[in-house]
Amino acid sequence: MPNDKILARSLGVLFGLGLAGIFILRRNLFRLTGGKDNGAFIEYFELLPPPPPPPPSAPHPLSGLTFAIKDIFDIEGFVTGFGNPDWASTHEPATRTAAAVKVLVEAGATCIGKLIMDELAYSIIGDNKHYGTPVNPAAPNRIPGGSSSGSGVAVAADLVDFSLGTDTAGSVRVPAAFCGILGFRPSHGAVSTVGVTPMAQSLDTVGCFARDPAILRQVGHILLQLPYMDVRQPRRFFIADDCFKISLIPTELSLGTVVKSIQKLLGRQVLQHINLGDYVARTVPSLKELQKEISDSNLGSLALLRTAMQILQRWEFKLNHEEWLTTVKPDLAPALAARTKLALETSSNLVPLLQKIKDETRYAISELLKNDSLLVMPTVPDIPPKLNTKAEALEVFRNKTLDLICVAGMSSCCQVTMPAGNHDGVPMAVSLLAKQGSDRFLLDTVLAIYSTVQEEDKVAADQPSIVSDGNSAAAELAKEKGNAAFKEKDYKKAVGFYTDAIRLNGNNATYYNNRAMAYLQLCSFSEAESDCTKALNLDKRSVKAYLRRGTAREFLGYYKEADEDFRQALIFEPTNKTASEALSRLKKLLYG
Structure with a gap:
């Protein structure tokens, strides 16, 4: 249950005419009155869209849709909580509404509240020692994934049509995968982060969740603010075989339906297999220099790329929040306290090398995925861990996940994770990646193949396995x-x-x-x-x-x-x- 600080935040009422519509904070807060929201919401309000235009003008594109936002987005007149009560109590109400929220409301959607997130956006697990862990509707005894935990849960529980989250190092992709829904991480810099509390600017993106690929595409297009383009057909799908070997889910289960769907729609000739780790090792030479700097010869290329991302994230997190952390000394969960301590101890020595690695990775992935090509890989290495898994085991799982997540993060490319059936009654997920700037192409492709993937999943579930x-x-x-x-x-x-x-x-x-x-x-x-x-x-x-x-x-x-x-x-x-x-x-x- 929320503490007194949340109650104080929630019971204030603000009336005011904003650029996009009227802010009204509801008094009937469902979390406080016992209603069921899977523990996803931290506070409720309504941000209403402008009136629809009179006929014969077309209605607003998102008319009738509801959404909610991670408690990292500013709403004018509200305190942005950043997942921690000490942060909320030491910051003033926002004086502006985040650009991404504003553009969605102007497009006709109604924002109904803010959602729980992991503390300081520095986790992919989905728990929060202060506000609780939202219940994963797809697997109630397992973690929901984070740091946009409430954003994933709210969509999976059908509480809203779509939601906003942020993704620095997997914080949209992981909860989407764990909750069995669609999650979109756009190209770095493609969606405005104005009015969003920063985590690590070189990696931060504003992403979204949806159950329906048509809504994901529609919301994505509005966030991207791109001009209309003709839909293009993919020419090549690269299957990252080594990444599927990292995954503990049998490849034929997680990948089989996606491959069959691609073959059915576009033919076998568009499929090509690749060892992504080998490709990264060849095309990102500065990783060898990093390996010497950290004196670890046992790390493979993807683990090195993940390490580069983690160090860069720590440094930028320190730049953003060192003063607040050292002054306020907030109450943090043990795992987060250890992570922030590492960040505060990080120096700038390796930053030029890390930026060089990031530049090389962006160029390498853009070259691989040129000419309307896509990369197919697992979103996460396994089904979500159970609740109350030991911290040590979660940290191992986190690093394995980041070995996969870091590809999009360090290349600045766009990625959509989509459900690909169930394993042991728990959702599986597969991701499609496109080069930086190909966001519209990626969203169009997901819409084109999604229904066939779901049909193939159903066929596979109904067929007994036969061993020759x-x-x-x-x-x-x-x-x-x-x-x-x-x-x-x-x-x-x-x-x-x-x-x-x-x-x-x-x-x-x-x-x-x-x-x-x-x-x-x-x-x-x-x-x-x-x-x-x-x-x-x-x-x-x-x-x-x-x-x-x-x-x-x-x-x-x-x-x-x-x-x-x-x-x-x-x-x-x-x-x-x-x-x-x-x-x-x-x-x-x-x-x-």
Whole structure:
């Protein structure tokens, strides 16, 4: 529930005629009176559009649509909260309305309120220690993604037709993916950020969410303020194979429907496979210099690109907010406090190199995606983590996500994430990227293929998987290679081979069990838990799956669930020593 500071913000009433319409703050605040809004809203008001023009003039393009905004956008007369009550209490009401909000209201849409966000926009998880975590409508027991958490939830819960968020390092794309909706990050600089609290200006963008691709396109076109252009057909789709290998979701599930849809609409000839990491390594030479500066030879090119983005983000965040952080000393969540401490300790030494990397990346991706080409890649590496996942596990997940997110951030290109079916009852997402400045082309393409993707998803969901004898033999061979790599303690390589086996035959519990064991060795506990659950869906008497899932859950801090797994293992194997010892440990943790 909101605290007294939110209540004070919410009960003030402002009347005034603005450029776009009339501000009216509603007194019937649903969060305060117990109404259901999935915890997405922080305050309600109405920003009304101008009256419609008389016939025969066409109505405003967004007439009849409602939207809400992340609490990072200024509204004249209201305090912009930036996700933190100390920020709200130390800042005055805005004297202007953000340009992006104004243009949407002038186009006929009604803004109905402000939405919860992660503190200081410095997270992609979706939680907020002060205002709570909005409930993900698509997966209520999992995180909604952030930092535009309320923006994603409000659209997914059908509370508004569309919403505004900001995306610096995934803050639109991640919640859209986790909530099973569409999310648009425009090209850097394509949409005005006037009246938006800055996070890191080299990366900040104003993005939007919608359930309907036609609304996403319409809103996107208005935000972009571009002249009309004829719709162009894509000439090439590059499939980032290495990025889909990073993803823990089977490629045939997340990518299969998109590929089939493209083939159905445009033909097989437009598809081309690429190793994006290798391409970045070849075309962004300054990454090698960064590698020397940070003295880490183990990072691949995408991880290096992510590192460059993180350091640049820290530096610009420091420039924007150091004075406030050091003066006010705000109450921050532990993970954010650690992140801001790193930012405050960041020097400008590497900034010229980071800007050079950004320039090289922009040129490289623009060259790759010239002539109406698009890049297809996963938005996130896995389904959303469960609520109350340990901070350490979330940080690992965050870095893996940023390895994918950084491509658009460091190239300034535009990206749309769209739902691509479900995995274990949780939304999956795939992204399309276009070069910087090709936003209209990207939105037009998403609209053109979206309905076919959804049709293919339905067909795939209705069809049982069939494994041929050839695939079965190849899967066994891949499993044996995985076993050999595991014995050599090359656990990452083992995961790769077991993943190959699963792609060839996803109906074998042993493959998931083996990959789970390799994940445990890599301390990838969320992934191990997920694989054990899949193994148990296929073989409900698998003692190994219960033991390994119990181990993963114990490390993740899910002690009650771990206790249940080890007890189940003992039901099937009463003398199992591992389970007995684990239950003794958990008894102390659970009951003291």
